Amino acid sequence: MRLYEYEGKNIFSRYDIPVPKGSVASSVEEVVKKISEIGLPAVLKAQVLVGGRGKAGGIKLVRNIEEAKHVSEHLFKTGVKGVPVKKILVEEAVNIIKEYYISLTIDRSLRKYVYLVSSEGGVDIEEIAASKPEAIHKIYIDPLVGLRDYHLRRIAESLNLDPENSKRIQIIAKGLYKIMTDYDADLVEINPLALTDKGLVALDSKITIDDNALFRHKDLEESLSADPREFTEEEVIAKKHGFSYVSLEGDIGIIGNGAGLTMATLDLVAHFGGKPANFLDIGGGASAERVKAALSLLLRDKRIKAVFINVYGGITRCDEVARGIISALEETGIRKPLVVRLVGTREEEGRKILEEAGIKYFINDDEAAKHVVELVKNL
Numbered sequence: 001m002r003l004y005e006y007e008g009k010n011i012f013s014r015y016d017i018p019v020p021k022g023s024v025a026s027s028v029e030e031v032v033k034k035i036s037e038i039g040l041p042a043v044l045k046a047q048v049l050v051g052g053r054g055k056a057g058g059i060k061l062v063r064n065i066e067e068a069k070h071v072s073e074h075l076f077k078t079g080v081k082g083v084p085v086k087k088i089l090v091e092e093a094v095n096i097i098k099e100y101y102i103s104l105t106i107d108r109s110l111r112k113y114v115y116l117v118s119s120e121g122g123v124d125i126e127e128i129a130a131s132k133p134e135a136i137h138k139i140y141i142d143p144l145v146g147l148r149d150y151h152l153r154r155i156a157e158s159l160n161l162d163p164e165n166s167k168r169i170q171i172i173a174k175g176l177y178k179i180m181t182d183y184d185a186d187l188v189e190i191n192p193l194a195l196t197d198k199g200l201v202a203l204d205s206k207i208t209i210d211d212n213a214l215f216r217h218k219d220l221e222e223s224l225s226a227d228p229r230e231f232t233e234e235e236v237i238a239k240k241h242g243f244s245y246v247s248l249e250g251d252i253g254i255i256g257n258g259a260g261l262t263m264a265t266l267d268l269v270a271h272f273g274g275k276p277a278n279f280l281d282i283g284g285g286a287s288a289e290r291v292k293a294a295l296s297l298l299l300r301d302k303r304i305k306a307v308f309i310n311v312y313g314g315i316t317r318c319d320e321v322a323r324g325i326i327s328a329l330e331e332t333g334i335r336k337p338l339v340v341r342l343v344g345t346r347e348e349e350g351r352k353i354l355e356e357a358g359i360k361y362f363i364n365d366d367e368a369a370k371h372v373v374e375l376v377k378n379l
Contacts, residue, residue, distance in 0.1 A: 001209040001224055004047045006089045008205025011183070015175035017190075018168075018201045022091030031072040032065060034090035040064065044071050047087040048080045049230055051124075056081050061093060086227075094201055099192035100159055101125060102169075103206075104176045106186060113141040113180065115151075115173065117158045121192035147177045161195075168200045169193075183220075184213030214239065234297055241293040243282045250275025252376055253298035253307035253336075255291075257282050257316050265310040268365060274373035277304045285315040291324025292331065299334040305379055306337035308372040310365055313344025320346075322353035329357070337375045341368040 003011075009019040021038055024047065025031040035042050046058035053059060058080040062068040075085045101121035107114045117137045120128055128135055137158035139151055155173045156166035176188045189206040214221050221240075228236045238245035244259070248266075252274045256262030262281045269276050278301075282294050298307050311321050321342060329335070341362040342350045354361050362368035 001211055001214060001220060002049050002229065003205070003207040003209065003220075004049065004087070005045060005205050006047055006087070007223070008207040009089075009202065011179055011207065012175070012190075012202055012205055015179055017172050017175045018199065019205075020091040020094055020201060020203065022089055024087050024089050025072070026087050028069055028072045028076065031068055031088055031090055035062075035065065035068055038090060038092050041093040042068065043091045043093050044068065044075065045089040045091065046075045046080045046085045047089055048083045048085055050081045050083050053080055058085075094194060094196045094198070094203070096192075096194045096196060096203075098195040099203075100195065100200075101128070101191045102155070102173065102176070102193050103187065103189035103191070104173075104180050105188075107140065110140065111143075113143060113177070115139040115141070115155055115176075117155055119159050121194075125191065141177070147174065165195065165200055172200060172202070179207065183207070184210045184216065186210055211239065234301075237293065237297055238280075241290050243280060243286070243290060243294050245294075245297070246279040248276050248278050250277040251303055251305045252372055253277050253280070253301065253304040255280045255282060255294055255298065255307065255309045255311075257284060257286060257311045257313075261310060261312055265308065265365070265369070268369035269308060269373060272370045272373040274369070274376060277301065282311075282316075286321065286324075288320045288324035288327060291321050292327040295325055295328035296332050299328060299332045299336060304336065305376045306339065306372050308368065309338070309340045309342075310368065311340075311342050311344070313342065313347065313350075315345070317345050318342045318347045318350030319353060320350075322350040325359065326353065326357050337372070337379075339368050339372040339375070341365050 006024045012019050023034045025034050041061055041063045044060050044062055060071045062071055072088055075088060079085050099122035101118040103116045104113060118128055118135050120135050139154050141147055141151060152170040152173055156169050159169060161169055179185060179188050185207055187208040190202040192203050194201050194203045209220060234245055234247060252269055254265050254276050256265045259281050262279055266276045280294055282290055298304050338359055340354060340359055343363055351361050
């Protein structure tokens with residue numbers, strides 16, 4: 001989950017990372033009101049999760065109210081790079097002396113955190129890495145050891161700052177590390193970190209949270225439910241109920257348990273001439289409630305003509321899956337051809353539940369896959 005700039009800066013301010021005075025607005029009228037509180041000149045920053053926002057006209061310096069009205073109206077009306085703008089961050093303009101770059105991310109090959117630090121901020125770090133790799137300094141942190149003072153000193157030395165700002169960058173770096181661990185983040189970035197006449201200030205924020213850890217951050221889960229961001233409605237539902245979902249281009253809905261079995265099910269359907277409409281893995285030990293949510297999602301998808309459920313019950317109980325199937329059909333009231341292959345724990349109980357509901361039951365997955373493809377072809 002990627003956070004908007006204003007969300008990241010709200011977090012920064014709680015971790016002793018200086019940010020410009022600012023506030024978020026949802027209309028032209030609110031922009032004008034915020035400017036009256038913050039003062040002029042001000043910077044208007046479209047809150048969109050796209051790269052190259054500044055070059056695309058999503059960040060503008062305004063010097064008077066009329067200019068602010070014109071810019072904010074244009075942003076709300078046209079968006080940035082085809083992405084609608086629902087909020088604008090209104091910030092005080094700062095006097096920039098020099099721009100730096102600092103981020104904390106994960107080097108998965110080394111299984112360590114790594115700070116990326118450069119005295120050349122304000123541009124894409126990828127451009128610096130390609131044209132001037134020696135300008136990027138890397139400081140690795142073993143998570144079993146944690147952040148130490150000598151790491152912080154190395155960061156300060158890399159940027160060649162004066163003694164006062166060396167202390168400040170160490171406080172900022174420490175804040176980034178705390179955010180990284182407190183929020184289960186994959187990336188915490190400041191670009192640019194500006195040296196101003198008031199010291200170091202984070203002019204931008206970029207924070208990416210591990211989706212698998214959202215259950216530990218209820219406030220972020222609620223924020224994602226209110227604003228799906230780059231996620232589709234289906235992906236938000238999947239995250240809420242704890243299953244994995246990826247939309248594809250076919251017309252046969254697929255539900256499996258375990259990524260391997262689900263992928264194999266997609267391959268089987270394709271092998272017999274069908275086109276899978278999605279990848280949906282309910283995971284191990286799925287409850288009837290999760291199965292109900294998964295099947296309901298596919299039943300409501302107008303692209304899908306039939307659904308193939310392929311479950312091998314180890315820690316997943318077949319009777320729980322069967323109950324979830326029946327609940328989804330009853331709750332949605334939607335009827336589509338349904339092919340179910342259930343094998344494993346409490347298989348007999350699951351089969352009995354489905355047979356009583358008149359749902360055809362398969363043991364062999366090849367036969368089930370072939371059957372669902374034939375059903376769709378004959379519709």
